[in-house]
Amino acid sequence: MQFDPKSRSVLTRHDLGRFAGRTLFDRIARTVCEAECLPRKELFESWEVARRVRRRIRGRRVVELAAGHALVAHLLLLLDATSEGAITVDAKPVPSATTLSGALTARWPRLAGRVEHRVGDLSATAIAAGDLVVSVHACGALSDVVLDLAIGAGAHVALLPCCHDEQTCDTGGLLGFLPIPLAVDATRVARLRASGYETITQTIPAEITPHNRLIIGLPATATEGSSPRARQTTGRHRGAVAHPGADR
Numbered sequence: 001m002q003f004d005p006k007s008r009s010v011l012t013r014h015d016l017g018r019f020a021g022r023t024l025f026d027r028i029a030r031t032v033c034e035a036e037c038l039p040r041k042e043l044f045e046s047w048e049v050a051r052r053v054r055r056r057i058r059g060r061r062v063v064e065l066a067a068g069h070a071l072v073a074h075l076l077l078l079l080d081a082t083s084e085g086a087i088t089v090d091a092k093p094v095p096s097a098t099t100l101s102g103a104l105t106a107r108w109p110r111l112a113g114r115v116e117h118r119v120g121d122l123s124a125t126a127i128a129a130g131d132l133v134v135s136v137h138a139c140g141a142l143s144d145v146v147l148d149l150a151i152g153a154g155a156h157v158a159l160l161p162c163c164h165d166e167q168t169c170d171t172g173g174l175l176g177f178l179p180i181p182l183a184v185d186a187t188r189v190a191r192l193r194a195s196g197y198e199t200i201t202q203t204i205p206a207e208i209t210p211h212n213r214l215i216i217g218l219p220a221t222a223t224e225g226s227s228p229r230a231r232q233t234t235g236r237h238r239g240a241v242a243h244p245g246a247d248r
């Protein structure tokens, strides 16, 4: 039977054999399987986001908003040991996030004490200019609140939005050309650029989620002096998801 990466089934020890390789992804996946608390989709989604973000943005304090299980924050620290740590914010307590964090920390002790889980409204989060703000599937206009916070602080930002809504999201006057989700995300990119950001637009594999547009924003100070080639701003996923490769 096909192993569907967009399944919401919780990964368990029964899935260990599917991740038998030696890559960092396989090792993380096995740890997640042993924790028996994470929907399969979130493993693939979080990995695809984290590795794309880390190709563009190194170090920094990670602030994961609308974090849920907060796997992205952990992956961003594992992919870059120079990051000082992470805070994660969700409106409600997520008990399995604690389970997952404990399992990852037991496997990678260098995570110990470096991820702080906060419960509260993300709009109250204090963001610093040096932060990397990341949010995966903050529903509808919540993604815009994430952008407000990042732009307000001049922080780096990575957003994988979902649940685009004509009533609450800005469609930028683009509905004559574009469907609502695309109009909303194009308007978000335009807003970042109007705020002086360099933007990178990518997609993660649609086999994992239909809400797969990744928007990365680099504040002007981060890109000043880079060459036009280095500032190349678009990229697209070309391969199938199957099994993430040998990323460290």
Ligand SMILES: C[S@@+](CC[C@H](N)C(=O)[O-])C[C@H]1O[C@@H](n2cnc3c(N)ncnc32)[C@H](O)[C@@H]1O
Pocket: 042, 065, 066, 067, 068, 069, 070, 089, 090, 091, 092, 120, 121, 122, 123, 135, 136, 137, 138, 139, 142
């Ligand atoms: C669709 S889930 C995404 C969770 C996770 N990022 C993921 O990709 O699996 C949206 C999350 O946003 C959280 N949330 C909703 N409103 C929020 C708010 N105002 N402040 C912080 N978190 C919020 C919810 O509790 C939920 O965990």
